[in-house]
Amino acid sequence: MFGKIKYFLRRPLQLIVVPVVRIFPGLKFIRETQDYQGFVNFEFWFTQKVLNIGGNRKAYWPVHFTSKVYDVEKIDVGIDAYPGIMGGCYITGRGGLTIGDYTQIAPNVAIVTANHDPYDSRKHILKPVAIGKYCWLGAGCKIMPGVVLGDWTVVAAGAVVTKSFPEGFCILGGVPAVKIRDLDKEKCVPFENKHKYRGYIKAEHFEKFKGKYLNL
Known part of the structure; x- marks a missing residue:
């Protein structure tokens, strides 16, 4: 069904995307985040925020229509760090979720902050779950309630992380996940994007947004 909708929308979207992005200030994030690891185009934004395909309209960051995000008001995402931007993810914020700047999240990742x-x-x-900066969560991995991961933590595909590794700078793998090896801190390269957005919101405006809409 979505494929048919996408087909019929593609041509008119292509015809209007350039002038709209140039004219409407509220959409300038589209051109200013093209250097992001998790960038979005007009079609992605339109599908999520206007058509609400997938039911993730309330999320203030890009979420793929096949991913599910719950309790958005309890989720704090950093710059260029978008849980669910890839397909098949399951993200819950009920217990509180924080994700640091430039952390990348692959398809089919689950981050859970509440258990029965x-x-x-x-x-x-x-x-609550807290994930640091510059982390990388591999495809299909699962982060369970109460886990804290420090900066530069790499979680291997399919791993199930049940305990914290707050020191960061390491690679985790297995079920349950254990530390496979440490990373050389001297080789870890910090970087910053020219334009800083936390989801669809400029970083400089985020505190005001958080105070009004989030419950962190």
Whole structure:
């Protein structure tokens, strides 16, 4: 169904995208984030924010229509760090979720901040998750409630992270995940984008947005 909608929308979107992006200040993030690792085009934004295909309109950052994000008001995403921008992700913010700048998240990743009480499945046990800067979560990995990952943590594809590695600068893998090796801090390259956006919002305006719309 989405394929048909996408087909019929593509041509008119192509005809209007350039003039709209040039004229409408609210969409200038499209041209200013093209150097991002997780950049979006007009079609992506239109599908999410206008058509609400996938049901992720409330998310203030790009989310693919096949991903699911819950409790957006409890999720704090950094610059160029968009949980669910790749397909098939499952992200819950109920217990509180923080993701640092320039952290990349592959397809089919699950980040969970709440579990059912084993004695009463109607109740939830909430535990916040915090992921540092410059991390990389590989395809299909799972980050479980209460986990803290320090900066420059790489999680291998398919790993299930059940405990914290706050020191960062390491590669994790396995089920449950263990440290495979440490990274050489001297080789880790910090970088910054020229234009800084936290989702669709300029970083300089984020504190005001957070105070009004988020519950962190």
